[in-house]
Amino acid sequence: MSTPVRRHRGAIQDRPLGWARNPLTEFDQLLGEMSGLMESTVGGAAPAVAWTPLADVTESDDAFHVEIEIPGVKSKDINVEANGQELVVTGEIKEKERKGVLRRSTRRTGSFEYRLRLPGEVDTEKINARMSDGVLNIAVPKAEVARPRHIEISEKSESPESEG
Incomplete structure (x- = not known):
């Protein structure tokens, strides 16, 4: 018999x-x-970056604010670099040594990298980074040139004295 x-x-x-x-x-x-x-x-070749952490980027009048979720990472295992308008955050979540048989694992481990190109000129000398509750908060101040400036508009009053 043959198969259909x-x-x-x-x-x-x-x-x-x-x-x-x-x-x-x-x-x-x-x-x-x-x-x-x-x-x-x-x-x-060097091992490829395994994953990119989740992040939020907001902009205020004087700075860009980046919040990157990297729970379980120690601040000594994170590297933050700024080169011109590019911000690069790299690091590694080390895998824990476990006893017994691992039945299931969904937690991320290994190297991570987050790259961000900022849309304006920034002051790389004044970048501030702090770690709190598994979230890395980075404040990247805008350069003085890039900050919005409010221009006052003066009104010229028309007085008969100025006409001669």
């Missing part, structure tokens, strides 16, 4: 072997082969 096949415009299409088990198996194999090829061609 689906005919599509005169062509016979068979389901690939293993399709029912895991549809991404071929993709995983291809990705592994490509990684091996890249490593053999270029050499061992």
Whole structure:
């Protein structure tokens, strides 16, 4: 007895072997082969950044404020750098040593990186960063040139004395 096949415009299409088990198996194999090829061609590269933390960026008249969620990270494991208009926050959440069998893990570990290009000129000398309750708060003051300035408008009064 033969197995049924689906005919599509005169062509016979068979389901690939293993399709029912895991549809991404071929993709995983291809990705592994490509990684091996890249490593053999270029050499061992630095490990890629695993994830980007969640953040909020707000702007006030005198500064940009960045709040980055990185719970469980110690401030000594975080690096904040400013280069021109770009702010870069990098660090690592170290995996805890555990006893027993780990049954499930959904917490993020490993290296992280957050990059932000600010839309205006900033004063990199006065950047302030503080850690509180797993949130890194960074205040990036705007440069004096970039701050909005209110211009007073004077009215010229028309007096008969000025006309001669």
